[in-house]
Amino acid sequence: PYLGKLGIGKVVNGSININQNIVVAKRDGSLEPARITKIFRFEGDRKVPIETASAGEIVAVAGMNDINVGVTFTDPDDPQPLPIINIDPPTVAMRFIPNNSPFAGLEGKFVTSSHLEERLYRETLSDVALTVESLGAGAGFKVSGRGELHLSILIEKMRREGYEFQVTRPQVIMKEEGGQLQEPYEELTIDVEEQYQGTIIEKLGRLKGQMLEMSRRNAMIRLVYKVPTRGLIGFRSEFLTDTKGMGVMNYVFSSYGPFAGEMLNRSRGALVVKDACTTVAYALFNLQDRGSLFLGPGIKVYSGQIIGEHCRTGDLVVNPSKGKQLTNMRASGTDESVTLTSPHRLSLEDCIAFINDDELVEVTPAAIRLRKRNRLNAGGRPVREGTQSGIMPKQYAVM
Structure with missing residues (x-):
């Protein structure tokens, strides 16, 4: 049977029973009457129904229509709310954006903005340190958390559940005092x-x-x-x-x-794909001297995708599908074999730390890609936005 939301917590004083009348003391100080319909005890990964629970037990309780983290179940005749647990404020924020790359919708199960919104707000019900703010149609959502690792775990969970989206580089949440x-x-x-x-x-x-x-x-x-x-x-x-x-x-x-001053994010540029293609070993072999590659041959890529780190400052637009020129002339000697070094595979955390403000991480169930925010122009150059240092302009409290 449908039980609605379950409240999980520890019985601090007394006991609770099925069909017992209680009041829910909320964080704003208000009291709301409720009735306990089910009580479950945890045994391994199973929930076992019980009739009563006493002090010291950790149980799941059903019967409340609207329940959030931090509320207290207490006796209606003598309400004694427990002290409110203060949660540290978020310190880092990222933008979660629906995927609009050329490969959008090919690998994910949940790809729309409404899917993304529902999943993010559902996460806030169980994660009190997470806040979500809608930025308007097409602009995505600002998700604030307790650090890069906190948000990376959420991104990985959503990726494994079949969600497809893009994220920006994390930005710290600034304040202005005096x-x-x-x-x-x-x-x-x-x-x-x-x-x-x-x-x-x-x-x-x-x-x-x-x-x-x-x-x-x-x-x-x-x-x-x-x-x-x-x-x-x-x-x-x-x-x-x-x-x-x-x-x-x-x-x-x-x-x-x-504010501690400017802090350099990345001193080197990126290797950016000029046109959509499939990478070939010969082209990647010639690009090895230009920087560190993130992928191998036989991979489909699109215009504006980042496939490596340039060995110098500034981005380099490359063609990873360029093959060897074939002629009908006989060559003296044998062709040299193409030997590729192993590509530097980036984890999700590495990708988030690598990108600049004008770049995005594309997250799908099948792959994690790096790309420029904008497509390449007619001259094969990406249009830059923002700063490379990862420093937010002073006039903004957050990115």
């Missing part, structure tokens, strides 16, 4: 072997980090830093690479502080 721009800071704790501490300290210095504590525990060095949230976007994968997977890091929101 005429001064404020940005969020995180308290970063790192445990790393002594041989890697120099590399990590140098990198955190470039990220405007302030060392709060440094101590030694056995053969490990513990570093505690206060770092702008901007600096930690994409840092996790670099940290694991620098420490060869042996380092441990975690961070929590510290406070808002003065």
Whole structure:
């Protein structure tokens, strides 16, 4: 039978029973009468119906029409709401946009803006740290969360469920107090072997980090830093690479502080496809000297898609389908075999950290692609928007 929403929580005092009358104390202080129709106890991954639950048990309760995180079920004769749990405010925001690339609708099951809206608002019912704001028709949704990893997990969940969409680079949520721009800071704790501490300290210095504590525990060095949230976007994968997977890091929101200044996102450009085609080994072999490739031969690509990182500043428009010129003349000697180096496969977190403000990550159940926001013009050049540094203009509180 349909039970509606289930409220999951811990019985703090007394007991609850089926058909018991209660009141729901909401976060705004209002009281709403309700009646418990079902109680479930968790056994492994199953919900087992029970008649009563006493203090200390974690149960799921049915019978409320409208229930949200943070409410208290209490006795109507003596209502005693529990203290409201304060949730840290969101510090990072991204735009979720319906997919409009040339491959739109080919790989996903849920592809429209209405599908995207329903799924995002459904996520807010179980994730209190997530906020969703509609930006109007065609503009997508601004999704704010507690960090890059928080939003990456949501993106991966939606991708596996069959959703197809695009996301922008994460932008930190700024504030302006007393005429001064404020940005969020995180308290970063790192445990790393002594041989890697120099590399990590140098990198955190470039990220405007302030060392709060440094101590030694056995053969490990513990570093505690206060770092702008901007600096930690994409840092996790670099940290694991620098420490060869042996380092441990975690961070929590510290406070808002003065804007730390400009921070470079990416110093190199991208290899951008000129026309829709299928990549061939001969063309990719000749492009290897121009940068690091993200894919191999035999892959369909479209105009404006990013297939690699340029070895220099500025973007380079390329043709990955260019084959070897064939003639009817005999060649002296044998042709050289084409040997490709393994492409650098980017994870979802790597893609989000790689893109600039004029680029997007296209997310589908079958693939994750990088692309320019705009198509290439007649001259084969993408039209740039925004800044490359990932710094938001001062007049905006968020991107």
